[in-house]
Amino acid sequence: MKLNDLINDHYGLSMLPEKPVYAMAYVPFQAEQPKLYSPDQGLVAGTMFQKLDKPFFGSQCGEKS
Numbered sequence: 001m002k003l004n005d006l007i008n009d010h011y012g013l014s015m016l017p018e019k020p021v022y023a024m025a026y027v028p029f030q031a032e033q034p035k036l037y038s039p040d041q042g043l044v045a046g047t048m049f050q051k052l053d054k055p056f057f058g059s060q061c062g063e064k065s
Helices: 003-011 039-045
Strands: none
Touching: none
16 A cells, blocks of 8 residues: 555545645655755755755746747
């Protein structure tokens, strides 16, 4: 049984809310064994979880070249 199914069956929780609100940020919990960075790499990236390491482009976001 996957961790997500176990949490849902035992606690009645899902990874995201049943009725999400528009313009509200949600971060699902880590359902499986996530790939982790080394402590040094995690410090630089700002997260230990590889899936949460997303690029940030700041004011360049959406600009056309």
